[in-house]
Amino acid sequence: MSESAAKSTSSLLAWYEAMGVDEAIGEEPVDRFAQSAAPPASQGTPRDSAKGAPDTAAGAAPKGALNVPPKASRKARRPAPAPEDVAPPVLEGIETLAELEKAVAAFEGCPLKRTAKNTCLRAGARRPRMLIGEAPGRDEDLQGKPFVGxxxxxxxxxxxxxxxxxxxxxxxxxxxWRPPGNRTPTPQEIGSCAPFLARQIELLRPEVIVLLGGAAAKSMLETTEGIMRLRGKWKLYHAKERDIPTLATLHPAYLLRSPEAKRYAWRDLLMLKERLGELEKD
Structure with a gap:
């Protein structure tokens, strides 16, 4: 294989991996383009079709049939656990972030874990200011740490x-865990991890929470409003024992794609700075 062909193959395999492809379901590749280009079979009366049909009673495959291996020889696929088949995590006895991290590592209720390289639970320090984003990206998945790209x-x-x-x-x-292709996580995926996030908030007891992006804002504030309607306003996150002042703002990844929106994020940051200053005075 030439060097250019090897690079192309390597790039293709890397793309397959990023999209979540982790196994083949056939013994040989099938050229779908050749099949779609083949002329359609001529249609006649049922009697004409019966006269011209080849004898396949002995098990011979008709000419032009797809080369698909029988079901018995296909590689067995391990299905992802259905949400109703996975018991919700019991976290009441967890009293430290280290214990919570072990519980997340042992959790099998989120199908994204099957395609991710690493678990990205937390970064920063145990401080009363909590930032919550959406999901790990490629760099985060490789390093096992949120917001490193x-x-x-x-x-x-x-x-x-x-x-x-x-x-x-x-x-x-x-x-x-990173969604394949950096797609937006589904409500079911977010819901599977919600007990761990709620327990983090209970352990940290933050003075303020900042929600980065629409997915985090909608799930944490339990609303369907878009991020442009939610940002720039102090809301309340209803924790188990108290309500926590919460501010939604634009995700940094969105700001990279739409730099003209940075002025809105700057206004939100000034609101956060003002609130933190008030808390320090108290």
Whole structure:
């Protein structure tokens, strides 16, 4: 195989892996383009068709039939557990973040775990300022840590603009495994991880919560409103023992795609800075 062909094959396999393809279901490849280009079979009367049909009683495959292996010889596929088949995690006895991290690592109720490389639970320090994003991306999946890619670097600059850094905030996501192709996580996927996120909030007891992006804002605030309607307003997250002031803002990944929206995020950051200043006075 030539060097260029090897690079092309490697790139294709990497793309398959990113899309969640992890096994083949046939013994030989099938050229679907050749099949679609083949002329359609001529149609006649049922009697004419019977006269011209080849004898397949002995098991011979008709000419032009797909080369599909019999079901008995296909590779067995392990189905993802259905949500109703997975018991919800029992987290009341967990009293530390280290114990919670072990519980997340042992959890099999989110199908995204089967295609992800690493679990991305938390970053930053145990501080009373909590940032919640959407889901890990490619860089996060490789390093096992939230917000380490381009969006993470922009988040660092955003925090630095109001005097914060990774040592003064706690960062997590609504889900802890990368969705294939960086797609938006489904409500079912977010729901499967929701008990862990709720327990993190109970353990941290944050003074404020910042929701990064529409998916996090909708799930945490239990609303269907878009992020542009939710941002820039202090809301309340109803925790188990108390209500926590919560501010939704635009996700750094969105700001990279739409830099003109950074002015809105800056206004939200100033609101956060003002609230933190009031809390320090108290």
């Amino acid at each position: 381009r969006a993470g670097k922009l988040l660092d600059k955003m925090l630095a603009a109001i005097g914060l850094d990774e040592t003064s905030v706690y960062i997590t996501n609504t889900i802890y």
